[in-house]
Amino acid sequence: MKVLVAVKRVIDYNVKVRVKPDHSNVDLANVKMSINPFCEIAVEEAVRLKESGAASEVVVVSIGPKSVQDQIRAAMAMGADRGIWIETAETDLGALSIARLLAQVVRDEQPGLVLLGKQSIDSDNNQTGQMLAAMLDYPQATFASKLTVTGDEAEVTREIDGGLQTLALKLPAVVTTDLRLNEPRYIKLPDIMKAKRKPLAQTSPETLGVTPSAGLKLLSVEPPAERQGGVMVESVAALVDALKNQARVL
Template sequence: MKILVAVKRVVDFNVKVRVLPDGSDVDTGNVKMSMNPFDEIAVEEAVRLKEAGKASEIVAVSIGGKKCEDTLRTALAMGADRALHIETDVPAIEPLAVAKLLAQVARQEQAKLILLGKQAIDDDANQTAQMLAALLNAPQATFAGKIDIGTDEITVVREIDGGTETLALRLPAVVSTDLRLNEPRFVKLPNLMQAKKKPLEKSTPADWGADISPRLHTLSYAEPQPRQAGVKVANVAELVSALKAAKAI
């Protein structure tokens, strides 16, 4: 079984994101970048499935600028067999455009399982996996906390508001990963060096015949307003009065 894993290069989760003074974009100059944490979980799960003998090949794919190659090398160092970089200068690719490209790749690779992080920490859209499943007309399971592979189907325990839900999906299927699925392994330097020898194929969106032209126009970016200081009250009556004044009750 072949597994396709999508990975995205984002601002590292430890970095405090700042907006440019003119509000035109987020400041990414001299900022540490890394693989999206949820995508890292997806790669780890794919590698574990292969180590368990349930997958034959892992293909990592990323869409973006030249520096996305570093993210793909990390996926290769974790255990992916080969990588595909769809290079584009479009600064912020929308989820639908990403889903269209991934759908084309999935069809060509004939992947039985497509793993993605449930969302990227830069836009928090949580849309790509669902759109991809619709384009492929494939079953989907989002927010996966546990995955079991059978002969022709996959069982996924996913998190919902009321607890957990267990789904059985026929392959091929699309699954998005959540935090509780696993803990990604630490990538050692020798593995990073070996990853440079693994195949990394480059292409462009035009090669896949997908329209990635933006459908949304961002007017401006702004940092969240600072939180206002709290107010101490002497008793319950004052608390109720303050809540009424704030129209909270």
């Protein structure tokens, strides 16, 4: 079984995001970029499926300018077999355009399982996986915290408001990964060197027959409000009064 994993290039989660002076966007100059954490979990799960014998090949796909090759190579260093780079100059494609591009790759590759992170930490849309499954008419399971593949069926445990829900999906299917699914492995230097020799195919939206569009227009970006300092009160009565008349939470 082939597993296809989609990964996205985002600002590293350890980096404090800065807003440009003109508030047009976030400042990406000299900022460390990484695989989206949820996508990294999806790659790790695909590699584990291969190591267990449930999968025979792991293919990683990413969309964007040349810089996304770094994230594809990082995924291959984790254990993916090959990569697909869909070259676009646009970095703010909407979820619908991303899903359309991925859908065409899935039709070409015919994987038994498609894994995506449940959302990216930059746009936080949580839409691409669901749109992709709808376009392909595949079964889907979102927010997976456990995944087991047996034959032509996948069993997915997902987190819901009331607890845990277990679904059985007929393959091929689309699964989006949550934080508690696994802990991605540390990439070692020898694996990085090996990844440089793994095949990385380049394609374009035109070749795939898709005309992507941003869909949304970014008007401005504002940093979050500075957190105010705490206030000491002398009694419970003063605390209740402050919560009621100043904070207005009572």
